[in-house]
Amino acid sequence: MTALLESKSLTKTFGGLRAVSGVDFAVQSGQIFSVIGPNGAGKTTVFNCITGFYTPDGGDLLFEGAPIGRLQPHRVTERGIARTFQSVRLFGEMTALENVMVGRFCRTRCGSWRAMMRTRGARREDEETARRAMEQLKFVGLADKSDVWARNLPYGQQRRLEIARALATNPKLLLLDEPGAGMNPQEIAEVMELIRAIRQRGVTVLLIEHHMQMVMGISDRIAVLDHGEKIAEGTPKEVCCDPAVITAYLGEDHVAD
Amino acid sequence: MSASTATAVSRLKSAVIWFGWILLVAAPLMWMRLDYDEATRQQVVRFNSERLQWWLTELPRVLLHNGYWLLALAGAIIGWRLWKKFPQHERLNQWGDIAKRPYLAMPVTARVTTLWIVAPIAVVLLCARLGDQQRGWGMFVGIYILLAMGLNLTVGMTGLLVLGYGAFYGVGAYTFGMLHQWTGMPFWMAFAPAAVVGALIGLLLGLPSIRLRGDYLAIVTLGFGEVLRILLKNFKSVTGGDDGISIKREAMFPKFDAVIGFPDGITREASGFVIVIVLVALSIWLVRNLVHSRIGRAWIAIREDETSAAAMGIPVYRLKLLAFTLSGAWAAVAGVCFAAHQGHIVPDSFGFIESVFILSMVILGGMGTVSGPICGAAAFYLSYELLRSRVPELADYRLMVFGALMVAMMVFRPQGLLGSQQRKIEMGLAE
Numbered sequence: 001m002t003a004l005l006e007s008k009s010l011t012k013t014f015g016g017l018r019a020v021s022g023v024d025f026a027v028q029s030g031q032i033f034s035v036i037g038p039n040g041a042g043k044t045t046v047f048n049c050i051t052g053f054y055t056p057d058g059g060d061l062l063f064e065g066a067p068i069g070r071l072q073p074h075r076v077t078e079r080g081i082a083r084t085f086q087s088v089r090l091f092g093e094m095t096a097l098e099n100v101m102v103g104r105f106c107r108t109r110c111g112s113w114r115a116m117m118r119t120r121g122a123r124r125e126d127e128e129t130a131r132r133a134m135e136q137l138k139f140v141g142l143a144d145k146s147d148v149w150a151r152n153l154p155y156g157q158q159r160r161l162e163i164a165r166a167l168a169t170n171p172k173l174l175l176l177d178e179p180g181a182g183m184n185p186q187e188i189a190e191v192m193e194l195i196r197a198i199r200q201r202g203v204t205v206l207l208i209e210h211h212m213q214m215v216m217g218i219s220d221r222i223a224v225l226d227h228g229e230k231i232a233e234g235t236p237k238e239v240c241c242d243p244a245v246i247t248a249y250l251g252e253d254h255v256a257d
Numbered sequence: 258m259s260a261s262t263a264t265a266v267s268r269l270k271s272a273v274i275w276f277g278w279i280l281l282v283a284a285p286l287m288w289m290r291l292d293y294d295e296a297t298r299q300q301v302v303r304f305n306s307e308r309l310q311w312w313l314t315e316l317p318r319v320l321l322h323n324g325y326w327l328l329a330l331a332g333a334i335i336g337w338r339l340w341k342k343f344p345q346h347e348r349l350n351q352w353g354d355i356a357k358r359p360y361l362a363m364p365v366t367a368r369v370t371t372l373w374i375v376a377p378i379a380v381v382l383l384c385a386r387l388g389d390q391q392r393g394w395g396m397f398v399g400i401y402i403l404l405a406m407g408l409n410l411t412v413g414m415t416g417l418l419v420l421g422y423g424a425f426y427g428v429g430a431y432t433f434g435m436l437h438q439w440t441g442m443p444f445w446m447a448f449a450p451a452a453v454v455g456a457l458i459g460l461l462l463g464l465p466s467i468r469l470r471g472d473y474l475a476i477v478t479l480g481f482g483e484v485l486r487i488l489l490k491n492f493k494s495v496t497g498g499d500d501g502i503s504i505k506r507e508a509m510f511p512k513f514d515a516v517i518g519f520p521d522g523i524t525r526e527a528s529g530f531v532i533v534i535v536l537v538a539l540s541i542w543l544v545r546n547l548v549h550s551r552i553g554r555a556w557i558a559i560r561e562d563e564t565s566a567a568a569m570g571i572p573v574y575r576l577k578l579l580a581f582t583l584s585g586a587w588a589a590v591a592g593v594c595f596a597a598h599q600g601h602i603v604p605d606s607f608g609f610i611e612s613v614f615i616l617s618m619v620i621l622g623g624m625g626t627v628s629g630p631i632c633g634a635a636a637f638y639l640s641y642e643l644l645r646s647r648v649p650e651l652a653d654y655r656l657m658v659f660g661a662l663m664v665a666m667m668v669f670r671p672q673g674l675l676g677s678q679q680r681k682i683e684m685g686l687a688e
Contacts, residue, residue: 051568077570085568091561093625094554101551102558106570108551112579115550116543122550129551169570 002065004029004204005050005081005173011058012045019045021228022059027173027206027221032199034207034215036239037225038248043208044086046225047175050206051083052076063173078106082171084162086178086208092151096142096161099150100133103168136164140194156187163194173204180211192218216240224248268669275668279661311650319648380534392530394642396598399533400591401638405618405630406540407587412616413624414553415580416560417467418475421482422615425585427607428455429592431489434502434602444504444597445532451593452586459585460578467577482612489604501603504596529598536590537631545627547583556580557625617663623673633673 003026012020020042027033035043048054050061052073061069068076082103091099108129114122137143140160145153150161159179166174176195180188192214195205209215215222216236224232224239226248232239239245292303383395404426411417432454433447466477489496496502547553555576558566567573596602614637622633641659645652666673 053564053567072572073567074570074572077568082570083568085565089562089565091558091565093561094557098554098557102554102566102571103569105551105555105558110551112547112552112583115552116547118546118550126550165569 003027003062004031004064005206006062007046007050007059008062009059010046010049010056010061012042012049012054013057018228020049020056020225023223023225023228023230025223025230025233027204029172029204030199030202031220032195032205032207032218034209034219034222035225036209036212036215036222040227041225041248042228043225044177045228047083047177047206047208050076050175051081074106077169077171080170080172081175082166082169082173083175084159084166084177084179086181088155088158088162090150090158090162090165092149094150095147096137096150096153097130097133097146099161100136100165100168101129103136103165104129104132107170133164133168136168137161139167139197140164156183156190159183159191160194163198167198167203171203173206174198175206175208177208178210179207180209180214188214272669275665279664283657283661315650316648319650383530390646393598394639396529396533396594397642398635398638399530399537400594400598401615401618401634402537402631403533403540403591403594404588404615405622405634406544406627407584407591408615409619409624409626409630410544410547410556410584410587411580412619413626413630414548414556414560415577417577417580418471418478419581419584419612420475420479420616421485421609421612422478422584422588423607423609423611424482424485425455425459425588426592426595426611426615427485427489427602427604428458428585429589430596430602430607431496431502431592432589433593433596434504435495437504437596438502441505444593447593448590451589455589455592456582456586459581459583462585463578463581467574467581479609479612482607482609486604486608489607496604499603499605501601502596503601504599529594533594536594540587541627541631548627552576552579560625617659620663620673621666626673629673 005027007023007025009022009024010020011018011022023042023046025033025035035046037043045054049056049069052068052071052075056069059069060067063076063079063081066079068079068081071079091102094102108125110122110125134143134146137146140163142153142157142160142164145157145161150158153161163174163176163179179191179195183191188211195207195218199205207215207219219236222232222234222236222239223230224242224245231244231248232242234242292301293299294301404422407425408419408422411419429451432451433442433444436442436447436450437444462478462481466474466481469477490498492498548556555566555571558569558571559573559576563573592607595606599606618633618637619630620633621637622631623629637659641655644655644658651658
């Protein structure tokens with residue numbers, strides 16, 4: 001069985017700095033796969049390589065067996081990979097609903113002529129877009145906020161809206177970059193619930209997260225990066241006992257303890 | 258004292274301070290005069306007390322004498338207040354209902370219906386009652402509305418700062434001018450070819466320059482505007498250089514004038530006015546549709562956050578090109594109207610100052626809305642013309658007055674006259 005996403009000795013350098021060097025991992029369909037590591041370990045760089053914002057300098061990225069390393073970001077999204085950002089990046093002066101509707105862009109076809117004339121087809125497509133966007137809003141629990149400017153939503157809801165927007169692109173693989181950052185335990189629990197629900201819908205999740213309780217609680221498999229290299233991979237249990245991981249996080253002295 | 262009164266007072270205070278400051282800066286200019294000194298045979302700057310006296314005594318008189326303009330302004334303000342009193346749609350959160358709105362996030366209200374009834378009547382009344390001078394102004398208001406709406410596609414919707422928009426305007430005018438010169442084409446036939454040429458030039462300029470962002474793009478488009486103007490000046494064999502191109506007036510409105518009866522006979526201004534009104538109406542319809550489609554949403558997404566838009570599957574480069582292309586076509590159509598109306602075109606009509614005017618209109622009215630540029634264009638052009646014809650003594654100071662106006666806008670309402678208020682109304686969140 002081929003993996004949904006496969007990274008083969010992925011490498012990315014910035015000048016002399018090897019941000020990611022020779023990283024291998026494979027995400028199976030239906031998994032929740034987490035990438036963890038100390039700050040500056042290269043996690044977000046891996047994300048940016050997968051989503052086309054960076055072009056890898058070496059190695060292969062295969063999505064459903066096809067290479068995606070050299071695709072532009074919007075092509076990657078068309079293939080079925082959606083992402084959220086470490087710091088929330090919504091379209092501030094659009095309503096929550098419109099934000100999610102933007103996510104439908106790559107799944108709709110109406111061109112500029114038909115849009116200008118607002119033909120029957122264009123209108124139907126727009127209604128369909130609104131309907132589906134509203135479904136996503138309901139799914140993340142923001143149905144009653146549809147007419148509010150994204151900028152005016154509280155932080156936790158902005159995070160949820162970003163996930164709804166990413167889901168609107170009909171992804172097979174959803175990349176979440178620290179979805180729990182800056183949240184209180186109550187909100188963390190809600191996000192974990194949401195991620196499980198996303199998996200229930202058949203979307204594979206690739207997760208970057210610092211919050212250990214969250215990672216250990218929901219991940220099927222975890223890869224640990226440090227200084228751009230993968231130092232461990234396995235189930236949550238295997239990873240948290242791995243001496244290399246403890247060294248990376250806490251320093252040499254703690255391994256014996 | 259309630260909070261709102263307090264804000265009003267503090268606003269008034271800052272307005273007074275600001276006005277005094279402008280007076281202080283501008284006062285010397287207002288009574289300076291350039292004179293020729295016979296004795297020394299040199300130009301000298303004199304401070305003319307008569308001039309100062311005029312500012313202090315005559316200007317208020319002139320303004321009062323033209324009191325009906327003040328009345329019109331008061332009427333407009335009262336009208337706007339009443340307009341806002343119309344019932345707004347109820348907030349609809351069920352997805353079924355949202356999908357049924359004609360434009361998403363655009364309320365269906367008594368307001369819109371009223372507009373559809375009032376607007377045609379107003380147009381007919383205007384056509385019948387206005388004199389030729391006013392129709393000429395109306396024509397120019399229409400032309401500037403087209404230009405402002407076109408520029409708004411790039412500057413307001415997509416967030417690309419274009420400083421050389423006057424060049425696209427010139428492209429339209431010259432396309433018609435040359436076609437007319439070579440083939441005698443009447444002006445109503447020139448809209449399609451001019452729009453195509455304008456779009457093509459927009460595409461060609463966009464292909465290399467859209468990779469640039471922000472200020473850099475602004476500089477490139479600024480340069481393009483100047484290059485085109487100088488090219489028109491020097492390519493004498495085709496464009497006639499500084500002499501420009503003359504358009505035969507009798508060839509402009511074949512048979513068309515006879516169809517529409519006007520009480521004071523059929524004039525160039527009258528038929529031109531009608532054609533421009535039709536074009537503006539068409540333009541409003543097209544732009545509104547566009548803005549509320551997936552294309553418009555993608556543009557606004559790019560304006561708000563380009564990286565995030567790309568991650569959502571939007572081909573950023575292609576959509577920016579589309580905005581450039583369409584706005585080129587819009588300007589070209591306006592250019593055809595201008596050429597037909599003027600009867601003569603010269604390169605200097607499409608210079609930098611024209612680009613700045615159009616940009617000012619967009620900013621004045623409010624970037625990124627449909628109604629903003631319309632309002633901005635009308636307010637800007639009408640006050641500019643009125644200043645010239647009603648208060649001829651102020652004609653020389655027009656640019657200064659508008660400079661001050663723009664500064665005031667940036668200080669007090671950076672979102673434009675209709676900016677976020679309009680947006681709020683569209684969202685049904687106002688008040």
